[in-house]
Amino acid sequence: MNIREICKDAERIGISGHIRPDGDCVGSCLGLYLYLKKLFPKKEIKVFLEKPADIFSCIRGFDEIEILGEEVPQVPPFDVYFALDGRRDRLGGAEALYEGAKVKVNIDHHVSNEGGCGDYNHVEPDASSTSELVYDLVEDKLLDADIATALYIGIAHDTGVFRYSCTSPKTLQAAAKLISFGIDFPRLIEETFFEKTYVQNQIMGRALLESMLIMDGRCIVSYIDRKTMDFYQVTSKDLEGIVSQIKLTKGTECAVFMYEISTLEYKVSLRSTEKVDVAKVAEMFGGGGHVRAAGCTMNGTFHDVINNLTVHIEEQLEGAGA
Ligand code: AMP
Ligand code: MN
Ligand code: MN
Numbered sequence: 001m002n003i004r005e006i007c008k009d010a011e012r013i014g015i016s017g018h019i020r021p022d023g024d025c026v027g028s029c030l031g032l033y034l035y036l037k038k039l040f041p042k043k044e045i046k047v048f049l050e051k052p053a054d055i056f057s058c059i060r061g062f063d064e065i066e067i068l069g070e071e072v073p074q075v076p077p078f079d080v081y082f083a084l085d086g087r088r089d090r091l092g093g094a095e096a097l098y099e100g101a102k103v104k105v106n107i108d109h110h111v112s113n114e115g116g117c118g119d120y121n122h123v124e125p126d127a128s129s130t131s132e133l134v135y136d137l138v139e140d141k142l143l144d145a146d147i148a149t150a151l152y153i154g155i156a157h158d159t160g161v162f163r164y165s166c167t168s169p170k171t172l173q174a175a176a177k178l179i180s181f182g183i184d185f186p187r188l189i190e191e192t193f194f195e196k197t198y199v200q201n202q203i204m205g206r207a208l209l210e211s212m213l214i215m216d217g218r219c220i221v222s223y224i225d226r227k228t229m230d231f232y233q234v235t236s237k238d239l240e241g242i243v244s245q246i247k248l249t250k251g252t253e254c255a256v257f258m259y260e261i262s263t264l265e266y267k268v269s270l271r272s273t274e275k276v277d278v279a280k281v282a283e284m285f286g287g288g289g290h291v292r293a294a295g296c297t298m299n300g301t302f303h304d305v306i307n308n309l310t311v312h313i314e315e316q317l318e319g320a321g322a
Pocket of ligand 1: 018085086090110112268269270286287288289290293294295296297
Protein backbone atom coordinates (compact mmCIF):
# COMPACT_ATOMS: atom_id res chain seq x y z
CA MET A 1 0.00 0.00 0.00
CA ASN A 2 1.33 3.43 -0.97
CA ILE A 3 -0.31 6.25 0.98
CA ARG A 4 1.20 8.99 -1.19
CA GLU A 5 -0.26 7.38 -4.33
CA ILE A 6 -3.69 6.72 -2.82
CA CYS A 7 -4.03 10.30 -1.56
CA LYS A 8 -2.30 12.26 -4.28
CA ASP A 9 -5.46 13.48 -6.06
CA ALA A 10 -7.64 13.78 -2.97
CA GLU A 11 -8.67 17.19 -1.67
CA ARG A 12 -10.30 16.05 1.55
CA ILE A 13 -9.00 13.18 3.65
CA GLY A 14 -10.65 11.75 6.77
CA ILE A 15 -9.33 9.41 9.47
CA SER A 16 -11.17 7.48 12.18
CA GLY A 17 -10.47 4.67 14.62
CA HIS A 18 -12.65 2.42 16.72
CA ILE A 19 -15.15 3.26 19.46
CA ARG A 20 -13.76 3.72 22.98
CA PRO A 21 -10.37 4.69 21.47
CA ASP A 22 -7.35 3.12 23.16
CA GLY A 23 -3.68 4.08 22.91
CA ASP A 24 -3.12 2.30 19.62
CA CYS A 25 -6.23 3.82 18.10
CA VAL A 26 -5.33 7.39 19.12
CA GLY A 27 -1.63 6.91 18.34
CA SER A 28 -2.19 5.45 14.87
CA CYS A 29 -4.85 8.05 13.93
CA LEU A 30 -2.75 11.01 15.07
CA GLY A 31 0.47 9.52 13.70
CA LEU A 32 -1.16 9.15 10.29
CA TYR A 33 -2.75 12.61 10.60
CA LEU A 34 0.58 14.33 11.37
CA TYR A 35 2.25 12.42 8.56
CA LEU A 36 -0.42 13.30 5.98
CA LYS A 37 -0.31 16.97 7.00
CA LYS A 38 3.42 16.97 6.41
CA LEU A 39 3.13 15.07 3.13
CA PHE A 40 0.27 17.23 1.79
CA PRO A 41 0.28 20.62 3.57
CA LYS A 42 -2.43 22.02 1.27
CA LYS A 43 -5.02 19.27 1.64
CA GLU A 44 -7.86 19.31 4.15
CA ILE A 45 -7.25 16.49 6.63
CA LYS A 46 -9.51 15.64 9.56
CA VAL A 47 -9.56 13.08 12.36
CA PHE A 48 -12.92 12.03 13.84
CA LEU A 49 -12.89 10.01 17.07
CA GLU A 50 -15.00 9.38 20.12
CA LYS A 51 -13.54 11.47 22.92
CA PRO A 52 -10.18 9.90 23.86
CA ALA A 53 -8.82 9.96 27.43
CA ASP A 54 -7.00 13.20 28.33
CA ILE A 55 -3.76 11.30 28.99
CA PHE A 56 -3.26 11.30 25.22
CA SER A 57 -3.09 15.10 25.10
CA CYS A 58 0.71 14.68 25.04
CA ILE A 59 0.35 13.70 21.38
CA ARG A 60 0.56 16.57 18.89
CA GLY A 61 -2.75 17.11 17.10
CA PHE A 62 -4.85 15.88 20.04
CA ASP A 63 -6.69 19.23 20.24
CA GLU A 64 -7.49 19.08 16.54
CA ILE A 65 -9.48 15.84 16.83
CA GLU A 66 -13.13 16.32 15.88
CA ILE A 67 -15.05 14.63 18.69
CA LEU A 68 -17.86 12.32 17.59
CA GLY A 69 -21.14 12.50 19.46
CA GLU A 70 -24.64 11.20 18.93
CA GLU A 71 -25.07 12.86 15.57
CA VAL A 72 -23.22 12.15 12.33
CA PRO A 73 -21.09 15.21 11.49
CA GLN A 74 -22.63 17.17 8.60
CA VAL A 75 -19.65 17.50 6.31
CA PRO A 76 -19.17 17.06 2.54
CA PRO A 77 -18.00 13.59 1.43
CA PHE A 78 -14.33 12.78 1.76
CA ASP A 79 -12.19 11.76 -1.20
CA VAL A 80 -10.20 9.28 0.88
CA TYR A 81 -11.15 7.93 4.32
CA PHE A 82 -8.94 5.83 6.58
CA ALA A 83 -10.47 3.38 9.09
CA LEU A 84 -7.74 2.46 11.58
CA ASP A 85 -7.46 -0.28 14.20
CA GLY A 86 -10.88 -1.77 13.50
CA ARG A 87 -13.72 -2.63 11.19
CA ARG A 88 -16.11 -0.33 9.32
CA ASP A 89 -18.94 -1.01 11.81
CA ARG A 90 -17.01 0.12 14.92
CA LEU A 91 -16.04 3.66 13.99
CA GLY A 92 -17.84 5.28 16.91
CA GLY A 93 -20.21 7.41 14.83
CA ALA A 94 -17.97 7.95 11.79
CA GLU A 95 -19.36 4.92 9.91
CA ALA A 96 -21.37 7.13 7.53
CA LEU A 97 -18.32 9.28 6.76
CA TYR A 98 -16.38 6.16 5.86
CA GLU A 99 -19.18 4.66 3.78
CA GLY A 100 -19.69 7.96 1.94
CA ALA A 101 -16.03 8.39 0.98
CA LYS A 102 -14.93 7.86 -2.62
CA VAL A 103 -11.95 5.75 -1.61
CA LYS A 104 -11.88 3.69 1.59
CA VAL A 105 -8.65 2.54 3.23
CA ASN A 106 -8.46 0.07 6.10
CA ILE A 107 -5.33 -0.40 8.22
CA ASP A 108 -5.77 -2.92 11.02
CA HIS A 109 -4.30 -5.86 12.93
CA HIS A 110 -7.44 -7.60 14.24
CA VAL A 111 -7.92 -11.27 13.24
CA SER A 112 -11.66 -10.66 13.34
CA ASN A 113 -11.30 -8.22 10.43
CA GLU A 114 -10.04 -10.76 7.94
CA GLY A 115 -9.16 -9.29 4.57
CA GLY A 116 -10.17 -5.79 5.59
CA CYS A 117 -13.08 -3.57 4.68
CA GLY A 118 -11.61 -0.99 2.31
CA ASP A 119 -10.82 -0.48 -1.35
CA TYR A 120 -7.25 -0.63 -0.11
CA ASN A 121 -6.42 -2.86 2.85
CA HIS A 122 -3.34 -3.29 4.98
CA VAL A 123 -4.55 -5.85 7.52
CA GLU A 124 -1.85 -7.89 9.28
CA PRO A 125 -3.12 -9.96 12.21
CA ASP A 126 0.47 -10.72 13.23
CA ALA A 127 1.39 -7.07 13.66
CA SER A 128 1.63 -5.82 17.25
CA SER A 129 -0.50 -2.77 16.59
CA THR A 130 -2.01 -0.55 13.94
CA SER A 131 0.62 2.02 14.89
CA GLU A 132 3.32 -0.44 13.82
CA LEU A 133 1.51 -0.84 10.47
CA VAL A 134 1.32 2.94 10.03
CA TYR A 135 5.04 3.07 10.83
CA ASP A 136 5.64 0.59 7.97
CA LEU A 137 3.73 2.84 5.58
CA VAL A 138 5.26 6.23 6.35
CA GLU A 139 8.25 7.41 4.38
CA ASP A 140 11.32 7.44 6.62
CA LYS A 141 12.44 10.86 5.51
CA LEU A 142 9.22 12.45 6.80
CA LEU A 143 9.32 10.90 10.28
CA ASP A 144 9.83 13.38 13.11
CA ALA A 145 9.53 13.53 16.90
CA ASP A 146 5.79 14.31 16.85
CA ILE A 147 4.91 11.40 14.57
CA ALA A 148 7.30 9.20 16.57
CA THR A 149 5.55 10.12 19.84
CA ALA A 150 2.14 9.16 18.43
CA LEU A 151 3.29 5.84 16.96
CA TYR A 152 5.48 4.90 19.93
CA ILE A 153 2.58 5.37 22.34
CA GLY A 154 0.35 3.25 20.09
CA ILE A 155 2.86 0.41 19.85
CA ALA A 156 3.71 0.52 23.56
CA HIS A 157 0.04 0.38 24.59
CA ASP A 158 -0.96 -2.55 22.39
CA THR A 159 2.09 -4.58 23.41
CA GLY A 160 1.60 -3.87 27.14
CA VAL A 161 4.92 -2.01 26.93
CA PHE A 162 6.61 -4.67 24.80
CA ARG A 163 5.59 -7.61 27.02
CA TYR A 164 2.86 -9.39 25.05
CA SER A 165 3.55 -12.14 22.54
CA CYS A 166 2.48 -9.84 19.69
CA THR A 167 5.84 -8.05 20.16
CA SER A 168 8.18 -9.11 17.33
CA PRO A 169 11.74 -8.20 16.35
CA LYS A 170 10.13 -5.86 13.81
CA THR A 171 8.15 -4.17 16.58
CA LEU A 172 11.31 -3.50 18.56
CA GLN A 173 13.13 -2.27 15.45
CA ALA A 174 10.30 0.19 14.87
CA ALA A 175 10.44 1.29 18.52
CA ALA A 176 14.23 1.70 18.30
CA LYS A 177 13.88 3.97 15.28
CA LEU A 178 11.09 5.96 16.97
CA ILE A 179 13.05 6.65 20.17
CA SER A 180 16.00 7.81 18.04
CA PHE A 181 14.02 11.05 17.53
CA GLY A 182 14.78 11.91 21.14
CA ILE A 183 11.25 11.49 22.47
CA ASP A 184 10.88 11.31 26.26
CA PHE A 185 9.62 7.72 26.14
CA PRO A 186 9.94 6.87 29.86
CA ARG A 187 7.66 9.80 30.72
CA LEU A 188 5.22 9.03 27.87
CA ILE A 189 4.84 5.45 29.07
CA GLU A 190 4.61 6.37 32.73
CA GLU A 191 1.98 9.04 32.14
CA THR A 192 -0.16 7.28 29.54
CA PHE A 193 0.17 3.64 30.56
CA PHE A 194 1.13 3.06 34.19
CA GLU A 195 -0.03 6.13 36.06
CA LYS A 196 -3.54 5.91 37.54
CA THR A 197 -5.64 8.49 39.33
CA TYR A 198 -6.62 7.77 42.91
CA VAL A 199 -10.15 6.67 41.95
CA GLN A 200 -8.86 4.57 39.06
CA ASN A 201 -6.69 2.67 41.54
CA GLN A 202 -9.55 2.42 44.01
CA ILE A 203 -11.93 0.94 41.49
CA MET A 204 -9.22 -1.44 40.28
CA GLY A 205 -8.90 -2.49 43.93
CA ARG A 206 -12.63 -3.20 44.03
CA ALA A 207 -12.43 -5.31 40.89
CA LEU A 208 -9.49 -7.28 42.32
CA LEU A 209 -11.18 -7.73 45.68
CA GLU A 210 -14.33 -9.07 44.10
CA SER A 211 -12.64 -11.24 41.48
CA MET A 212 -13.35 -14.96 41.51
CA LEU A 213 -11.36 -17.94 40.35
CA ILE A 214 -13.37 -20.49 38.39
CA MET A 215 -12.56 -23.67 36.44
CA ASP A 216 -10.10 -24.86 39.09
CA GLY A 217 -8.28 -21.55 39.02
CA ARG A 218 -7.69 -21.57 35.28
CA CYS A 219 -10.01 -18.64 34.71
CA ILE A 220 -10.51 -15.44 36.70
CA VAL A 221 -13.58 -13.23 36.42
CA SER A 222 -14.63 -9.88 37.83
CA TYR A 223 -17.05 -7.07 37.13
CA ILE A 224 -18.02 -3.54 38.06
CA ASP A 225 -21.67 -2.54 38.02
CA ARG A 226 -23.21 0.83 37.23
CA LYS A 227 -23.82 1.64 40.90
CA THR A 228 -20.13 1.22 41.74
CA MET A 229 -19.08 3.28 38.72
CA ASP A 230 -21.46 6.05 39.79
CA PHE A 231 -20.18 5.88 43.37
CA TYR A 232 -16.58 6.45 42.26
CA GLN A 233 -17.74 8.78 39.48
CA VAL A 234 -15.76 6.93 36.84
CA THR A 235 -16.36 6.23 33.16
CA SER A 236 -15.21 3.34 30.98
CA LYS A 237 -11.88 5.14 30.35
CA ASP A 238 -11.06 4.74 34.05
CA LEU A 239 -11.37 0.95 33.83
CA GLU A 240 -8.63 0.51 31.25
CA GLY A 241 -5.98 -1.90 32.53
CA ILE A 242 -8.14 -3.79 35.03
CA VAL A 243 -8.43 -6.90 32.87
CA SER A 244 -4.64 -7.04 32.38
CA GLN A 245 -4.12 -6.67 36.12
CA ILE A 246 -6.46 -9.56 37.05
CA LYS A 247 -4.84 -11.61 34.27
CA LEU A 248 -1.55 -11.45 36.21
CA THR A 249 -3.01 -13.88 38.77
CA LYS A 250 -0.75 -16.93 38.87
CA GLY A 251 -2.20 -20.07 37.33
CA THR A 252 -4.88 -18.40 35.22
CA GLU A 253 -5.15 -19.14 31.52
CA CYS A 254 -7.95 -16.70 30.89
CA ALA A 255 -9.33 -13.50 32.42
CA VAL A 256 -12.77 -11.95 31.99
CA PHE A 257 -13.57 -8.43 33.13
CA MET A 258 -16.88 -6.74 32.46
CA TYR A 259 -18.58 -3.48 33.32
CA GLU A 260 -22.18 -2.45 32.98
CA ILE A 261 -22.79 -0.01 30.12
CA SER A 262 -26.54 0.10 30.69
CA THR A 263 -28.98 -1.98 32.74
CA LEU A 264 -28.07 -5.64 32.24
CA GLU A 265 -25.78 -4.82 29.34
CA TYR A 266 -22.06 -5.44 29.79
CA LYS A 267 -18.91 -4.54 27.91
CA VAL A 268 -16.79 -7.67 28.22
CA SER A 269 -12.99 -7.82 27.96
CA LEU A 270 -11.22 -11.15 27.53
CA ARG A 271 -7.52 -11.95 27.87
CA SER A 272 -5.65 -15.23 27.61
CA THR A 273 -2.14 -16.52 28.10
CA GLU A 274 -1.66 -19.45 25.80
CA LYS A 275 -4.49 -21.93 25.47
CA VAL A 276 -7.66 -19.98 24.75
CA ASP A 277 -8.36 -18.14 21.50
CA VAL A 278 -10.47 -15.36 22.98
CA ALA A 279 -11.16 -13.75 19.59
CA LYS A 280 -13.14 -16.92 18.77
CA VAL A 281 -15.07 -16.66 22.03
CA ALA A 282 -15.85 -12.95 21.49
CA GLU A 283 -16.94 -13.60 17.90
CA MET A 284 -19.62 -16.01 19.16
CA PHE A 285 -21.23 -12.99 20.80
CA GLY A 286 -20.82 -10.52 17.94
CA GLY A 287 -17.49 -9.10 19.14
CA GLY A 288 -13.94 -9.72 18.05
CA GLY A 289 -10.33 -8.77 18.57
CA HIS A 290 -7.11 -10.76 18.79
CA VAL A 291 -6.28 -14.31 19.82
CA ARG A 292 -4.98 -13.13 23.22
CA ALA A 293 -7.15 -10.00 23.73
CA ALA A 294 -10.71 -9.57 22.60
CA GLY A 295 -14.01 -8.00 23.55
CA CYS A 296 -17.76 -8.03 23.03
CA THR A 297 -21.00 -6.65 24.44
CA MET A 298 -23.40 -9.05 26.20
CA ASN A 299 -26.80 -8.89 27.87
CA GLY A 300 -28.03 -10.45 31.09
CA THR A 301 -26.87 -10.56 34.69
CA PHE A 302 -23.19 -11.00 35.57
CA HIS A 303 -23.88 -14.70 36.15
CA ASP A 304 -25.71 -15.14 32.82
CA VAL A 305 -22.82 -13.55 30.98
CA ILE A 306 -20.19 -15.61 32.80
CA ASN A 307 -22.15 -18.82 32.22
CA ASN A 308 -22.49 -18.10 28.52
CA LEU A 309 -18.81 -17.27 28.13
CA THR A 310 -17.37 -20.07 30.22
CA VAL A 311 -19.01 -22.79 28.13
CA HIS A 312 -16.80 -21.72 25.23
CA ILE A 313 -13.70 -21.03 27.31
CA GLU A 314 -13.95 -24.41 29.01
CA GLU A 315 -14.48 -26.16 25.68
CA GLN A 316 -11.20 -24.73 24.43
CA LEU A 317 -9.33 -25.51 27.66
CA GLU A 318 -10.54 -29.12 27.58
CA GLY A 319 -9.67 -29.33 23.89
CA ALA A 320 -6.15 -28.15 24.75
CA GLY A 321 -5.91 -30.95 27.27
CA ALA A 322 -5.54 -28.56 30.20
P1 AMP B 1 -10.77 -4.49 25.07
O1 AMP B 1 -11.06 -5.65 25.94
O2 AMP B 1 -11.93 -3.59 24.85
O3 AMP B 1 -9.50 -3.79 25.48
O4 AMP B 1 -10.50 -5.10 23.63
C1 AMP B 1 -9.50 -6.02 23.35
C2 AMP B 1 -9.27 -6.06 21.85
O5 AMP B 1 -10.45 -6.55 21.21
C3 AMP B 1 -9.02 -4.69 21.24
O6 AMP B 1 -8.07 -4.84 20.21
C4 AMP B 1 -10.36 -4.27 20.72
O7 AMP B 1 -10.25 -3.40 19.63
C5 AMP B 1 -11.00 -5.59 20.34
N1 AMP B 1 -12.46 -5.55 20.55
C6 AMP B 1 -13.09 -5.23 21.71
N2 AMP B 1 -14.43 -5.29 21.55
C7 AMP B 1 -14.65 -5.63 20.27
C8 AMP B 1 -15.84 -5.84 19.47
N3 AMP B 1 -17.06 -5.70 19.99
N4 AMP B 1 -15.67 -6.18 18.17
C9 AMP B 1 -14.43 -6.31 17.64
N5 AMP B 1 -13.29 -6.14 18.32
C10 AMP B 1 -13.38 -5.80 19.62
MN1 MN C 1 -7.44 -0.70 19.65
MN1 MN D 1 -4.73 -2.10 18.09
